[in-house]
Amino acid sequence: MGFLDTLLGRTKPVQPKLDDLFALPSAAVTLDAGAGFKPTGSGSVCFRPVEGRSFADVQKDVQELLDVSSGKEGGLPVEVTKDSYGFNWLVSSHMSDELEALVTDLHAVNSSLVDNGFGPQLLCTLVAFRDDQERRLGLIYLYKRGTFYPFAPLSGERRDNALELQVKGVIGSDLKFEQDLSRWFPVWGAPGL
């Protein structure tokens, strides 16, 4: 924020950075090789709904678009859930070997929100991974910073920090990782994880 904005009490809404999302599929390969985590095929986009007709229309369009694309391949329809903080999660489910299709879907959601002027409402994108011991891991993309960070929930709102740091060690160079650990915000009970 510039000096003038401070003086005048203005904040410019932060516009999201989208393109780094496409780095996910190659990082997933490294993650599998290095830590044994495989994508589950489901991922979700989290955004803050805006009140009013305009946003509702955009959200409906996105949902229909994705339903058509997944319907062709016999996939599961897109789900929208609202969490306790009032954020919406759009969950897309694919087969576990279709990570690229999943990322394309997630990117489509983002870009249609951005194109309609709702870019600042995007919070994060989550792609779910799991290992042989059924440990859960989410790779979360923070739009406003254009960075990734891992989130490994355990039961009862605890998180597996050791695993998260291990993941950073494995794919830290493949993805643009969030260096500031205080920004690794948990998303408890995130749909699709």
Place this chain on the structure above:
Amino acid sequence: MAARTRYAPDRGLTLRMTATMFLLGLVFVAFVAAIIGIGAAYHASSAAIVLFAIILGGGFAIGSLFYSDKIALRTAGGREVGPDDKEFGEYARLLHGTVDRLCALADMKKPRVAIARTRLPNAFATGRNADHAVLCVTTGLMDLLTPEELEGVIAHEMSHVAHKDVQVMTAASFLAIIAALLIRIAFYGELFGGGGRGRGGNNQNAGIIMLALMAVSIVVYAVSFLLIRMLSRYRELAADRSGALLTGQPSALKSALVKVSENMGRIPTQDLRAAEPLNAFFFAPAMKLNAKATLSTVFSTHPSLKRRLAELDKIQQQLGRTAGPGR
């Protein structure tokens, strides 16, 4: 990506705020000119007194800037809490979750989070900069509001942090602090001053200088006080605006404002038919309140509820626009 924006700045608010700050600057310049003028007219140096006031005033301002978070927390009886605080349990968890998400949405550094156990619904954010910011919410507020309304209030408070309001308001009040100090110094100077010196002429001069200094300071203090209050109200409106744009839910903030403000403005929960006999009594105080409103709005630090709701209505329309140019 040629995304059109729905988040155009509010030109009217910007203009009014700029004008207020310009006037404050003008008062400051006039103040300095008057002091120099007084000094020159009497061939006497009041510089020492003025310098003393500036140093003392600067000390106060910087002190309050640096300790604003500690002072405010102490006053409100708040305590900094972690996400899994034992005493506040669910309160702390919900508050941290909400702040986390808003920070991610706004790409802000997370402020420290504090809770005060009191039934009075209130929230504030202080600290000299983003690194030292602390956000405090009372349990009363969290009991009163739904999570969405709470989020609106928190977004408003975080906008204060993003706008660096503590710094801006401290800088703005610097002038008033100095003027207030000068009034006091001049007053005591008039009472006790000049006694010990042998030269009579000088004494008389000193008396006149003190009087003039006091008169100028009083005027400056009064004018800058009004301007600071005006600036404070604009900063509140700006924070409402940024907060509502951040969450995308101006209505949630509106309903929180209505709930927090005193019962007069609140949407009644009682059935119309049951409340009707009482309406006769409600009318009179409501009328009285309106008559008083003009004077109290000039002196208050926050804009009236009506004004805030009207500004949020504008944002609601802005966000809901379906087609047409975004700018």
